[in-house]
Amino acid sequence: MAQTREMVGGIETLEAALAFLEACMDAETFGKLKQIKTETAVITIANAAKLCTPEAIFINTGNEEDKAFVRKGALDAEEEASLPMPNHSIHYDLKDEQGRITDRTFYLAEPDEKVSSLANRIDRSEGLEDVKSKMAGIMKGMTMIVGLYMRGPVGAFASNPSLQITSSFYVSHSAEMLYRNRFYEFDAEVERLGYFYTNLHSQGLNRTEDLPDARVYMDRHDQTTYSINCTYAGNTLLMKKGNHRFSVDKAVKNRGNELSEHMFITGIEGPESRVTWFAGAAPSGCGKTTTAMAGHHFVGDDLAQMWIAEDGTVRSINPEAGIFGIVEDVNWEGDPGLMPLLREEKTEVIWSNVLIDEEGQPQWTGNGDAPFKKGKNFQGAWEPGMVDEKGGAVPPSHPNARATLRASALANYAPASEDPNGVETSVITYSGRDADTMPPVWVAKNSDHGVAIGACIVSAATATEVGASGVKRAPWANAPFIPGALGEYMDAQFKFWGNTHIADGKRPLMAGLNYFLTHEARGGESKALLGEKRDVKVWLGWLERRFHGEVGAIETPIGFIPEYEDLKQLFAEILDKPYTKDLYNKQFSIYVENIVSRIDLQAKAYGKEEEIPSRFFEVLAEQREGLLAAKASFGPVVNPAEFKARNAA
Numbered sequence: 001m002a003q004t005r006e007m008v009g010g011i012e013t014l015e016a017a018l019a020f021l022e023a024c025m026d027a028e029t030f031g032k033l034k035q036i037k038t039e040t041a042v043i044t045i046a047n048a049a050k051l052c053t054p055e056a057i058f059i060n061t062g063n064e065e066d067k068a069f070v071r072k073g074a075l076d077a078e079e080e081a082s083l084p085m086p087n088h089s090i091h092y093d094l095k096d097e098q099g100r101i102t103d104r105t106f107y108l109a110e111p112d113e114k115v116s117s118l119a120n121r122i123d124r125s126e127g128l129e130d131v132k133s134k135m136a137g138i139m140k141g142m143t144m145i146v147g148l149y150m151r152g153p154v155g156a157f158a159s160n161p162s163l164q165i166t167s168s169f170y171v172s173h174s175a176e177m178l179y180r181n182r183f184y185e186f187d188a189e190v191e192r193l194g195y196f197y198t199n200l201h202s203q204g205l206n207r208t209e210d211l212p213d214a215r216v217y218m219d220r221h222d223q224t225t226y227s228i229n230c231t232y233a234g235n236t237l238l239m240k241k242g243n244h245r246f247s248v249d250k251a252v253k254n255r256g257n258e259l260s261e262h263m264f265i266t267g268i269e270g271p272e273s274r275v276t277w278f279a280g281a282a283p284s285g286c287g288k289t290t291t292a293m294a295g296h297h298f299v300g301d302d303l304a305q306m307w308i309a310e311d312g313t314v315r316s317i318n319p320e321a322g323i324f325g326i327v328e329d330v331n332w333e334g335d336p337g338l339m340p341l342l343r344e345e346k347t348e349v350i351w352s353n354v355l356i357d358e359e360g361q362p363q364w365t366g367n368g369d370a371p372f373k374k375g376k377n378f379q380g381a382w383e384p385g386m387v388d389e390k391g392g393a394v395p396p397s398h399p400n401a402r403a404t405l406r407a408s409a410l411a412n413y414a415p416a417s418e419d420p421n422g423v424e425t426s427v428i429t430y431s432g433r434d435a436d437t438m439p440p441v442w443v444a445k446n447s448d449h450g451v452a453i454g455a456c457i458v459s460a461a462t463a464t465e466v467g468a469s470g471v472k473r474a475p476w477a478n479a480p481f482i483p484g485a486l487g488e489y490m491d492a493q494f495k496f497w498g499n500t501h502i503a504d505g506k507r508p509l510m511a512g513l514n515y516f517l518t519h520e521a522r523g524g525e526s527k528a529l530l531g532e533k534r535d536v537k538v539w540l541g542w543l544e545r546r547f548h549g550e551v552g553a554i555e556t557p558i559g560f561i562p563e564y565e566d567l568k569q570l571f572a573e574i575l576d577k578p579y580t581k582d583l584y585n586k587q588f589s590i591y592v593e594n595i596v597s598r599i600d601l602q603a604k605a606y607g608k609e610e611e612i613p614s615r616f617f618e619v620l621a622e623q624r625e626g627l628l629a630a631k632a633s634f635g636p637v638v639n640p641a642e643f644k645a646r647n648a649a
Contacts, residue, residue, distance in 0.1 A: 005040055005198065005222050008132055009050025014039045017046035024049055025057050032059035036148070037187040041163055041196065045146055048165045048200050053137045054144035060172060062147070062181025070145065070176060073169035080170055080350065084360040087348040091170050093232040094208050095379050098353060099400050100234040100241070100480070105216040107483055113220075114485040117609060118475075127217050134213060134228045138202040142167040148186035149179040151197075151243055151305075151319035155420035158258055158305035158317060160247060161189045161196035162239045168203050171236045174350060177406050178322035179239055197246055199238035201227035218245055220483055233324060233352070233402070240324070244303055245481045247319070252488050256495035262478040263304035264288050265316050265423065266295025267414055268544045276544045279304045279316050280429035280513065281477040283459045285400075287431065287515050287536070288477075289325040293337045294536050297414035298407060299423060301325060306425065308496070312503025315422030322406045327354065328399050329366035334533040337412055347409035353378040354403075355396040364397035372396045424506075427543050428497075431513035432459035432474055436521035437594040438514045440531065440587050441539040443546060443553060443560040447497035450510025452619040453559075455490060456602045473605060487611035494613055509547045512559070513539060522586040530587060538570045538579075545570075554644045557626025558595060561588050561640060589639040592631040599624050 011017050021042070022030050036042055049057060060066045074080040080089040107115050108124040115121040122130075145166050152159030161182075164175055175181075182189065190196045204210055214229040216238075225242035227235055234241060247260035263279045270276055275297055282288040292301035300318030309315045325338070332339050341347050342362070355363040357375035374383035378398040386394040407413055416423050430453045437458075444450035459474040473479070475486065482489045497510065515536060519526040542562050545551045553560035564584045571579035599620050606612045634642045 005044050005047070005224065006128055006219065007043070007047050008128070008135070009047035011043060011046045011050055014043060017043045020046050020050060021057070029057060029059055032061060035183075038190045038196070041148070041186075041190070044163060044198050045165065049144055051132065051135050052139035052144060052167070052202060054139035054167065055141050056143045058143050058145050060145055060147040060176075060181065061183040062176070067176055070169055070172045073143065074173045077169050079168060080173070083351070083356065083362070086345055088362070089350055090354070090356050090362070091350055091352045092378055093353060094206070094211065096208055096211055097214070097230065097232045097235070098378060098398050099232060101214055101216065101230065101232075102480065104214050105235075106218070108217055108219040108221070114488075116479070116482045116484060116486055116489075118479045118486065119483065122217075124219065124221070128219070130215065131217055131226045131228070134215065135200070135202065135226065138204050138228070139167040142202070143169075145169065145172040147172060147175055147181055148183045149175065149239060150182040150185070150189060151179065151239060151247070152317045153418045153420045154180070154182060154185050154189060156305075156317050156422060157307050157315075158247075158260075158422075159189070159193070159420070160243060160319065161186055161193060162243055163196055163198045164239060165199065166201040166236070168201065168231070168236060170350075171201060171233070174233055174237050174324070174404050175239060177348065177350065177404050178237065178320050178324060180321050195223060197239070197243045198222065198224040199227070199242060200224070201230070201236050201238060203231050203236065204229040206231060216242070218242060218483070220246065220249055233404070237324075240303075240320070241481055244319070245483050247305060248478065248481055248489070249483050252484055252492045255492045256499050258305070258307040259492070259496050261304045261306060261476065262302070262481060264292035264301045265299035265304050265318055265425070266292045267297030267299070267416075267423065268540050269296040270541075270544045270548065271550070274548075276427060276547060277316065277423040277425045278427045278429060278540065278543070279306065279425050280431065281454060281457070282431045283433070283457070283474045283477040285326055286433045286459055286477070289323065289338075290334060290533065291429075291431075291513070291536055291540070293335055293410075293412070294540060296412055297416070298337075298410050298412045299414050299417045300407070307422075308499055308501050309421070312501055313506045314425045314502060314508055316425045317420075317422040318417060321408070321417070322404065324402055324404050327364045327367070327401050327403050328397065330364070331366060331368035333368065337410060340411075341405055341409055342403055347405055350404040351402075352404070353398040353401040355382055364401050365395050365399070426506075426508050426547050428508045428510045429513045429543070430454045430457055430476070430511070431515065432457040432477070433516050434458060434514045435516050435518045437591065437598055438512060438517075438558075439561055439590070440514055440517060440535070441542060441562065442512050442556070442558055443543070444510040444512075445555075445559055447507065447510060448494065448615055449559060449619055451490070451493045451497055452616060453510060453512045454493065455606070455616060456598065458598065473602070485611060486609050487613065490616060491611075491613050494615060509543060511543055517587060522589075531583070534575060537574050538567065541570050541574050542566060554640050555647050556590055556643050557623050557630060558590070564640070585639050589637050590627070590630065590643070592627045592636050592638060596624055596627055
C-alpha cells in the first residue's frame with residue numbers, strides 16, 4: 001500500500017525503519033512488530049520513535065497479557081489510581097485542561113486550502129516544524145505504546161483502520177475500552193480500505209506550565225493527528241474526535257454516499273417488539289448519552305458512520321466500542337441503565353475528574369446521593385463550602401467529569417453493534433440546549449427541511465470546551481469537527497438525505513428534539529425543565545410510531561408536531577404517568593417571534609459563509625413566511641388546536 005506520511009523523524013524506507021526499531025526493541029517486541037505487514041505503518045512507528053526518543057517501545061496486540069500490562073502501567077505511572085470498587089480507577093487531568101483545547105487546536109493547511117470558518121488553521125509547513133520542535137525528545141524516559149485499532153466493526157464499509165502511538169498508559173488503557181484492538185486484522189483491513197489514520201501523542205512532563213505550549217494538530221493530507229503536552233482524553237485519545245474529523249473529510253469527498261456524524265445510535269422497540277433504529281446528533285453535554293441509553297438496544301452514544309447500502313437502506317455503525325460519557329446529572333431516576341455499572345461491581349470503569357470521597361467512592365454533581373463529604377477532586381483537596389480565588393463555589397466534580405467503560409457491559413447492549421452491515425436507520429434526530437424556542441419534538445416536512453433542522457442547532461456552551469461560554473450555533477452538533485468549508489459539508493448533507501438511491505419506504509424520518517424547554521419560557525417563574533428528563537422515552541416512542549405511519553401529526557410551518565391524544569396514550573403506556581392538555585399546550589404551542597428570531601440569526605450567520613446551498617435559505621424563507629402568516633391569523637403564540645383547525649379548513 002502506497003500511503004504517504006510526513007517523515008517527522010527522517011526515516012524514509014522500510015529497511016531503515018526495521019533497522020532502527022530493532023535497535024530500540026527487545027526481541028519479543030521486535031517479533032510483534034515484524035507481524036505488521038503494512039509498510040507505511042512500520043515506517044510511521046519508526047519516525048515517531050526517532051523523533052520522540054522513548055526509553056522503551058511496547059506493541060499492544062490486545063491480548064489479555066498486553067491489556068494487563070497497560071492497566072498496570074497506568075497505575076505505576078500514577079496516571080490512574082485504584083479505587084475500592086474492583087476494576088475501577090480514577091484519572092485526573094490537569095486543573096486547567098478539563099476539556100478540548102479548541103484555542104490550541106489547528107488544521108495544517110496549504111495556503112490555498114479551504115478550512116471551516118469555525119476552525120483554526122495554520123500553514124502546514126509551519127505546523128509540521130512546530131511538531132518536530134515540540135515533540136523532539138518528548139518521550140525521554142517513557143515507554144512509547146503502539147496499538148493497531150479499528151474504528152468500527154471489521155469488514156464494514158465505513159470502518160477506519162487507525163494507528164495509535166502514545167506515551168500515556170492512561171490513553172492506551174482508554175483506547176482498549178473505547179475501540180477495537182485489531183492487531184491481527186489490521187493489515188487486511190488497510191488493504192481492503194486503502195488507507196489508515198495515524199495518531200501521535202505525548203503528555204510530555206504533564207505540567208500546568210506547559211499548557212500554553214499544548215497543541216493538537218490535524219494534517220488532512222497525511223490523515224495524521226499530533227497531540228502535544230495534553231492529558232484530557234478529548235485532546236489525547238485521537239481516534240475519537242481527531243479521526244472523526246478525517247472521517248468527515250472522507251464523507252464530504254464521497255458526497256451523497258456516506259456521512260460521518262456526531263450522533264448516537266439506538267434501537268427503539270415499538271408494538272409487538274418491533275425494533276426501529278435511531279441516530280441522533282446533539283452537542284456534548286446536551287443529552288446524547290441519555291437519549292442513547294433511553295433506547296432498548298444500545299449501539300453508541302457519540303459517533304456514527306453512515307452510508308446508503310445497495311438495498312436502498314441507510315446503514316449506521318458506531319466507530320467506537322465504549323462510552324466516554326459525561327456523568328454530571330447521571331442518576332438512578334434518569335439513567336437506570338447506566339447507574340448499575342457506575343455503582344456496582346459489574347464492569348471496568350475509568351473515572352476522570354470526579355470527587356473521590358474519604359471512603360473511596362466516586363461522587364459527582366447531580367448523582368442524587370446524600371450531601372457529599374470531603375475528598376479529592378479535579379483541583380485537589382475538596383470539602384463542602386469551598387470557594388475558588390474569585391469567590392465562586394468549587395463543585396464536587398468538574399462539569400465535564402467522565403466515566404469510561406465498555407458498551408458491551410450495558411444491559412441493553414445490542415449485538416448488532418458488531419455487525420459489519422450496520423443497522424438499518426429509520427429516524428434521525430437533532431437537538432441542542434434550547435430553553436425557550438422549539439417544542440420537545442417535531443418532524444421535518446421533507447429531507448431538505450431535515451437538513452435545515454441539523455444546520456440550525458443552537459446550544460448553550462458546555463464544559464467540554466475550555467474557556468467557552470454563552471449561547472452559540474452548533475451546526476449538526478458537528479461544527480468543531482468539520483475540517484473543510486461549511487458550504488461543502490451542507491451540500492453533502494443535502495445530497496445524502498435527498499439521494500434517490502434511498503428506497504421508497506426506507507427514507508429516514510428527520511426530526512428535532514428539545515429536552516431543555518423551561519417553565520420560565522412558557523409563562524412560569526421557574527427555570528426548571530417543563531417536563532422530566534425521562535420524557536425523552538415518549539418523544540422517541542412517538543417518532544418510532546410516526547415513521548411506521550401509526551400516529552397522526554399536526555402540520556406547522558416548522559414541521560409536524562404530535563397530537564395530544566397520541567402523547568397522552570404514550571405517556572401512560574411508556575412511563576405510566578398522566579400527561580395533561582395544559583402541559584401539552586405549553587410544550588407544543590409555537591412562539592412565533594422566538595422562532596423567527598432564530599431563523600433570522602441563522603440566515604445572517606450562514607449568509608457570511610461561502611457557497612452555502614441556496615436551498616437552505618429557501619427552506620428558512622418558507623418557514624419564516626408560514627410563521628408570520630400564522631401570527632397574522634392567531635397572534636404571536638399559536639397553539640396546536642389553532643394549527644389543526646386551520647389545516648382542516
